[in-house]
Amino acid sequence: MVPPMERASWDHRFWIKVSKTDSCWEWIAYKCKLGYGRFWLNGGPKLAHVVSFEMHHGPLLENEEVRHTCDNRSCVNPGHLIRGSRRDNMVDMAKRGRTPTGRLTRESATMIIEAQSAGAGPTEAALAAGCKFQQAWDIFRGRTWKWLRKELEHHTMSTSCR
Numbered sequence: 751m752v753p754p755m756e757r758a759s760w761d762h763r764f765w766i767k768v769s770k771t772d773s774c775w776e777w778i779a780y781k782c783k784l785g786y787g788r789f790w791l792n793g794g795p796k797l798a799h800v801v802s803f804e805m806h807h808g809p810l811l812e813n814e815e816v817r818h819t820c821d822n823r824s825c826v827n828p829g830h831l832i833r834g835s836r837r838d839n840m841v842d843m844a845k846r847g848r849t850p851t852g853r854l855t856r857e858s859a860t861m862i863i864e865a866q867s868a869g870a871g872p873t874e875a876a877l878a879a880g881c882k883f884q885q886a887w888d889i890f891r892g893r894t895w896k897w898l899r900k901e902l903e904h905h906t907m908s909t910s911c912r
């Protein structure tokens with residue numbers, strides 16, 4: 751994270767991209783395909799809510815992620831952001847993302863492909879997407895959703911969320 755002394759130079763640039771309401775503080779600038787705000791900092795794109803979290807609560811430790819208590823991915827209100835492990839985050843997502851029919855949506859398939867490229871195993875990925883292990887495994891092995899993987903790889907440079 752950036753030393754506090756240097757913050758003034760980009761602090762303003764950050765907050766003009768935020769629309770504060772009584773509850774959530776919406777990121778109104780560029781968002782990645784998963785809906786997280788993106789902010790260019792130190793020569794690279796950062797997750798806006800993580801930047802906000804670290805500004806207010808201090809740097810994340812290794813293997814920690816920032817979680818939204820408000821379920822709003824574009825929110826950067828530090829009061830709605832808490833520290834969690836990557837696994838916590840995936841369990842959260844699984845609780846919210848499970849579909850009653852059990853069919854894989856494009857969103858879940860995307861989540862699985864992204865989990866795999868972030869180094870997660872198929873069990874974790876299935877948990878994140880709220881699907882069956884076998885569905886995640888088929889994607890991992892390239893048996894299904896091949897076209898989507900190609901499409902995502904094509905866009906990775908500009909829109910990756912990690």
Ligand SMILES: [Zn+2]
Binds near residue numbers: 774775821822825
């Ligand atoms: Zn919020």
